[in-house]
Amino acid sequence: MTTMRETAGLDTAVAALDAARSVTIVCHVQPDADTIGSGLALALVLHGRGVAVQVSFAEPAELPVSMRSLPGVRHLVAPAEVRAEVDLLVAVDCGSAGRLGALADRLAGAATTLVIDHHRSNTCFGAINVVDPAAESTTSLIARLLDAWGVPIDADVAHCLYAGLVTDTGSFRWVRPGTHELAERLLATGIDGAHIARTLMDTHPFGWLPMLSRVLGTAQLVPEVRGGVGLVYAFVRRDDIDDVRSEEIESVIDIVRTTAEAGIAAVFKQSRVVPDRWTVSLRSRDSGASAGDGVDVAEVATSLGGGGHRFAAGYTAHGAPEDLIGALLTALG
Numbered sequence: 001m002t003t004m005r006e007t008a009g010l011d012t013a014v015a016a017l018d019a020a021r022s023v024t025i026v027c028h029v030q031p032d033a034d035t036i037g038s039g040l041a042l043a044l045v046l047h048g049r050g051v052a053v054q055v056s057f058a059e060p061a062e063l064p065v066s067m068r069s070l071p072g073v074r075h076l077v078a079p080a081e082v083r084a085e086v087d088l089l090v091a092v093d094c095g096s097a098g099r100l101g102a103l104a105d106r107l108a109g110a111a112t113t114l115v116i117d118h119h120r121s122n123t124c125f126g127a128i129n130v131v132d133p134a135a136e137s138t139t140s141l142i143a144r145l146l147d148a149w150g151v152p153i154d155a156d157v158a159h160c161l162y163a164g165l166v167t168d169t170g171s172f173r174w175v176r177p178g179t180h181e182l183a184e185r186l187l188a189t190g191i192d193g194a195h196i197a198r199t200l201m202d203t204h205p206f207g208w209l210p211m212l213s214r215v216l217g218t219a220q221l222v223p224e225v226r227g228g229v230g231l232v233y234a235f236v237r238r239d240d241i242d243d244v245r246s247e248e249i250e251s252v253i254d255i256v257r258t259t260a261e262a263g264i265a266a267v268f269k270q271s272r273v274v275p276d277r278w279t280v281s282l283r284s285r286d287s288g289a290s291a292g293d294g295v296d297v298a299e300v301a302t303s304l305g306g307g308g309h310r311f312a313a314g315y316t317a318h319g320a321p322e323d324l325i326g327a328l329l330t331a332l333g
């Protein structure tokens, strides 16, 4: 197993991509714009080079509406259509094999596997792993990979890369030196950054507003958690989400996490199909006393069977609301 956290190590990944005649790209379950943007960007490049490429994600059955205008969606196939055997399987934005969902079984049929990801909790489950927890998005790593490969970034590829960059940085809130430089490079190809951001993040049906009203009404503040860091949480119940999309459900945490009195935020999202199954979003913020002193929620989520980044993580839990919050409070200690 080769694990590379250095840009120089990209050469091994490039060699694997260069040699492959058939490639499967797997995005994570409940896909976001970073995993889909990474997958489609890579697919556009590979297709342009005459490689037989398929992109897929295990669930849900449909691509979120906000991502359907990304270039390259024609390379997406249903999980059942994903070839069993392939030269190379690439997992994008997946911290563990479990994030591939039912498509994890395709790892075995690939001659080689490449993991491209930026999760701190990454298990390096590929034969080749390009994992950089300092990268702001997986699409940033794809940009680095294309540079190492000597492949120019055209407007369609830039559109896909920008989609992951603008969403995973929270509209350029969580940035580092180089983030804006990449954004500038992508924008210089002529893509419409404002339109991409509005489509992905700032467009909701009217039903979002009454949904938010009900969900935010469940919010609770527990100031004493972690010696006074504080937890704020809310529940998104099945009955609240009849007429909204995943985009509206995923937006809730971005409101809840702004609570000044809490360093940790959690949103419990009930499954539409299995009522006692909940996916949980965790966020953490600095106290303001010193930068980077926020609680590591990737650690908390990992202890509960999930994973993620230091300031944004998640897991899946089963049970009644009281049990869920009880388990989280215990894990937070």
Ligand code: AMP
Pocket (backbone or CB within 6 Å): 095, 099, 119, 253, 280, 281, 282, 305, 306, 307, 308, 309, 312, 313, 314, 315, 316
């Ligand atoms: P979310 O709250 O769904 O936006 O997830 C926040 C971060 O945690 C993302 O980077 C996810 O990839 C990661 N994450 C969420 N759920 C899980 C899970 N069940 N297992 C591993 N990582 C997760």
Ligand code: MN
Pocket (backbone or CB within 6 Å): 028, 032, 034, 035, 093
């Ligand atoms: Mn993701």
Ligand code: MN
Pocket (backbone or CB within 6 Å): 034, 035, 093, 118, 137, 138, 168
């Ligand atoms: Mn990501």
